[in-house]
Amino acid sequence: MRINSEYEKMPGSYLFAEVARRLKVYKEQHPDADIIRLGIGDVTQPLVPKVIEAMHKAVDEMGNADTFRGYGPDFGYDFLVNAIRDNDYAPLGIALDYDEVFISDGAKCDVGNIQELFSQDAMIAITDPVYPVYVDSNAMAGRAGNYIQDRWDRLVYLPCNAENGFIPPLPESKVDVIYLCYPNNPTGTVLTKAQLKVFVDWAKENDAIIIFDAAYKAFITQKEIPHSIYEVEGARDVAIECCSYSKTAGFTGTRCAYTIIPHEVCGKNAKGEKVEINAMWKRRMATKFNGVSYPVQRAAEAIYTPEGKAQVEQVIDGYLANARVIREGLLARGIQAYGGENSPYIWLKVPGMDSWSFFDTLLDRCHVVGTPGAGFGPSGEGYFRLTAFNTAEATREAVARFDRLK
Secondary structure: OOOOHHHHHOOOOOHHHHHHHHHHHHHHHOOOOOOEEOOOOOOOOOOOHHHHHHHHHHHHHHOOOOOOOOOOOOOOOHHHHHHHHHHHHHHHOOOOOHHHEEEEOOHHHHHHHHHHHOOOOOOEEEEEOOOHHHHHHHHHOOOOOOEEOOEEOOOEEEEOOHHHOOOOOOOOOOOOEEEEEOOOOOOOOOOOHHHHHHHHHHHHHOOOEEEEEOOOHHHOOOOOOOOOHHHOOOHHHOEEEEEEOHHHHOOOOOOOEEEEOOOOOEEEOOOOOEEEHHHHHHHHHHHHOOOOOHHHHHHHHHOOOHHHHHHHHHHHHHHHHHHHHHHHHHHHOOOOEEEOOOOOEEEEEOOOOOHHHHHHHHHHHHOEEOEEHHHHOHHHOOEEEEEOOOOHHHHHHHHHHHHHHO
């Protein structure tokens, strides 16, 4: 039996697995170290009361023969699909058909799996730095080519750095798919509606599809920043949007998300005929996925109630306060920092060393864990990501420890 040889081309381990490995080694060597984790973007605050109440009620229903539920609908229960349409999109003036919403167990899963719908020779463009799953999932499928030095030779990189204000340039060559994530992971930066319109127009003119990861939209504070790419005229023709409850409502372990695929978004088959991506995703979901559990979907529905909305907003405000503490604390210490205003991520300029060396230095001197920018792509070298998902107390302490770097 022959294996998929593309896996042998993968460089090292998955970024966050390498962070965990290095941390494990350090803790074994320094068992008394008080480590503060601002690295992997996992939440620390518990599920809000309204979510827990809904989940308990749904679990009780599963223990009663009259209300027990087995396999759910392939694409999500109507109560959650309609809550998404009515609360996340209708207030933005966006009308979605019922069957354009797909409930899943995570945006990471969706952005990783969506590439199965692309042809083997599809050209992929990514912003750089970038969330590793966009790259790795296409590399595993054989679309990325070969990994040479610090990049894949078949991917199109759109560099984002301080020099261009972290605004990605348009592709200079023909591509079939563009991955965009805003608010951005890892840089914490955002694009305006006008800046997104440039990409939508380019995709329409060049017969490309945009995969838009909106996992952090709940952290947007500025009114002029769009919460959905469908706020941009023409986006329904070319964009797929992936959203998550992981950071919005603390579902990192509970697992629930959704993806929007308008009927207008099409690819072409071998004959050059248009094919709806929506129909392809339905086929893929029905074949490979048995849906998110009933209690979890009821829990997700609960965040759209008045009480749920208020409780979730309070948690998000707390994380945004942490982000502000980190950003302002870094700037006060002469370290250039970006993001943290519409995002739980802060992207800092590494002072005088490469990003993995800074990881080791920060861990050793400050006992603080972050994520090296080099792990997010070649343009990430020289930068470093911190997250706002720890407690307020731990966040303040972590920032105070940056004085040890002097």
